[in-house]
Amino acid sequence: MSGRRVERALGLLAAVGLAIGLCIGFLYAPPDAEQGEVQRIMYLHVPLILVSYLAFFVVFVTSILYLARRRERHDAIAHSSAEIGVLFTALAIAAGSIWGRPTWGTWWTWDARLTSTAILLLIFVGYLMLRALVDDPSRGATVCAVLGIIGFLDIPIIHMSVVWWRTLHQPASILRPGPPTVAPQMQVALYANLAAFALLYAYLLFKRVRLEQARWELSRLRMEVAG
């Protein structure tokens, strides 16, 4: 199957997956006993943040590969994944903040989990800004590969923040030792949405990598023209 076909298939699967996830989240999963209906924001917030971890993990791996092998393709994937990761993290923070207002009584608090996630967002916004600032693409790729590797190290800190410090944010419900602490119907909604957002990430990554490859090609052609 050609790249374009895979991209289209992923887009279709993601759209269907998101529609199914929405139905399961709103029609199948029951409202939370304590939080009520507003808990359904978790079917958006949790998949968004978990897929952003995946996006930054991809940045981490492809950055190491770029430094080792200097292949454009690895850099294109790292750059694209970082941009999608920033979008997903920003949306996860926004959704969490909207959930926090009726549940915690505040839009934002300088809790360890929230603060370390905001730091992750800032690191990768810096990564994208650095990309835009450096003219030479290969130099920009090298500097950003180093930043991408360092930036990823914030994720274990985010994950463990609820264990290491006393936080308002609840402990991990899925990525934890032992069985998940969520009711089975809610787990179905969470996993369905997680799968849909993972497909959406894959679709966006395919699309974004194509843009990055065109950028590299343009830069190569410009250098050829300049002699």
Next chain:
Amino acid sequence: MNPWSFLLGAYLLAAVGLLLYLVSVSRRTRAMAEQVAALKRRMKETAR
């Protein structure tokens, strides 16, 4: 507090954000492909 206004706000914000990003990537890709094609055309003309 009405929970549905928060739910609507969160889901709508995510939908708009994702949609705008998708449009932005498509437009940037099209613009880049046009620049590449124009440069290739110019190089071909110069070679002739």
